[in-house]
Amino acid sequence: MASPGPSSPLASRSMRQRTPAASNPGALPPDVLFDVLLRLPAKELCRLRAVCRSWRSLTVDPLFTGAHAARHPGPSLLAKFRDDEASIHVVDLSGTVVKRIAGPDGHELLCTRLDLACVATKGNSCRVLNPATGAAYALPESPALEHANCENLRDPYTFFASGRVASTGECKVLRVFNRTEFDAFDQQQLFEVFTINGGASNARWRARESHYPFVEANNAAVAGGVVYFLTDCAYDLMLFFGVNTGIHPDCIASFDLVTEEWRRDIQGPISSSLSMDNADATEEYRSIWHKITLTELKGSLVLAYHRRNLSLDLWFLSDFENGLWLKEYSIQTESAIPADEYFVKPLLVSDGGRLVILLASTGILLIYDPRTNTFAEVEMRRLDAVGIYTGNLLSLQCGDMV
Template sequence: MPQKLRVAASSDGVLPEDMLLQILVRLPAKMICLFRAVCRSWRFLLSDPLFVAAHKSHHSGPLIATCSRLYGRGTIDILDLSGSVVKRIATSMAAPRLVRTCRLDLICVTGSNHFATCHVINPATGDTFALPIHRAKEHAHVEHFFPVSFDFGQVGSTGEYKAIRCVSFDNSNSQSDLLLCEVITLDDGRHARWRGKQGPPAPIARRRDKSVVVNGVAHFLLEFRCPTFSGDHVEPGSMALFNLETEEWMGILKGPMPVRSFVEDSNGRSSYFSLDMELSLVCLDGFLVMAHDPEYGPWDLWFLMDIEKCLWNKSHLCIRIAKIL
């Protein structure tokens, strides 16, 4: 704490000056605002730029990771909330894409080649770990192997970081192909290997914004334009759930009722294809959120409040903004 920053004389005899300052800089900003009403001298102290700077150093805000391309090479920028670059990490990927996560100590990026290349990066140290490309030994007999979806998250009970990928038997766009599933535990270090698991219960969507990990469960939007592997109908907005801790599928979760009851317009203005393109999944404040971004109109944000009752709460954004998800 700078020597020129001094506490009001009214604190004498209560706590040593240095100790009091060390306590104040560690208090939440909301409490500091309340303390400014104690007296005039405290208001001057807590408004002093030196104190504000010291308090900020003890309460750094969340950092944001972004991917970009600089001089023909992929880079990952770690930004603070003011937009300043805190750290820049170079990668071997020409066009890295960030796997969306919420408040994790590690970040994961994939290449543009359909999730075949994935790197996990420690933003604090810059250390990079490339996930193995080779398939799990349980799937060594599969002749064609093509990753179609990928996600990354943390197991809350153990703190382990795991990645999951769903793979197809071939490189076709046929949604009738059976899918396989593989999981890897990153805490196994350089010896980490993919482990073969049972495939999802229905065909999953094959785009990057169609899955997210929330509270240790990976949620994958299903392809509702085609039936399940067993021939059952899939309602729009349905998701397949995978538990990262038990490494088992948890069944299918239905989406919000307005999305599930979507009806294709006879004149073609609204189609299942457009709805499929407009839906995405994201984690906000620990909640699973389904975002509906129609071509015209505000975003609809559906927060999952109760998974047992399939209860969703709707919010929306009235201002059109650029897509960053």
């Protein structure tokens, strides 16, 4: 659908109603000004708000901000750079920083797809930041009442995941209290849920059922209001010592944020095609634990597998109930991604079909163009973490515009 412009009766009528007639004969008519400003990127518009009251009134008007978002649909990123522990940045795909947001030191940015930024520490501190208003909300560190006396809480080691429930619009945070010792399989991982702005009745953590096998809480993805986890790489160590647990590296657990319950586990598409008949096969099987990543693309859960032969396969979950996967990408990566890169995470597919990929160990962001089968590195500082910002850039009125 075309964005409202000077030929749009709705836009012209609205601007005539809301903007005083120009007394200066050199001033642009309101509908022409609407169309001119509509063509500018959000970063420049935010600066131009300081020109005069009428320009500010126009660029914050819901009619204009909606038309601008439709005309400039390009995705934006939430980025934390390795050389800046105290800030979160809103960045476009060219690497240009649109806004800098003050954040707490020592907190990692969660990879979310929200109009909010979530930051957390392994030591049980989690905060939710609103890039539009500058507001910050600290989640309580105290556990759910049911977990108050659990051994895991003596020295908290936590992970967080956050997503939105489409039916209610609520944003929920899932907290995982990990085992106090890496190999302490006699302990449970503890899971709790918190609803952001859920009212007084929800302003506390709610204990939820634990899950076995243990999940790899720092290799998770949220798609369709469901948090997906890979199984813990500790099972890889058990296999190394000759203990075959029967748990595959691409076994995936899923927690439904709507019902706040676990769904059944599903098997990924990788390990079923491999066997462990000899030492080489066993080594290849074990290497899978460190070569797969979960992500969300185009609204679907995706398993990314960075193969030994320097290719990146992307498997889309097409049918959860029947455990069906479709391989939609098989990308040759020898010219762009090192063979020993251990965490290759696709972040999004742009409207033009380009794939944005994070190389976590080096902090490099790549853009892959399937039409030319080429990679380009985004020119920016090295990344510590990155997520997708779904908010309207013209709402970024607070904080440091850069």
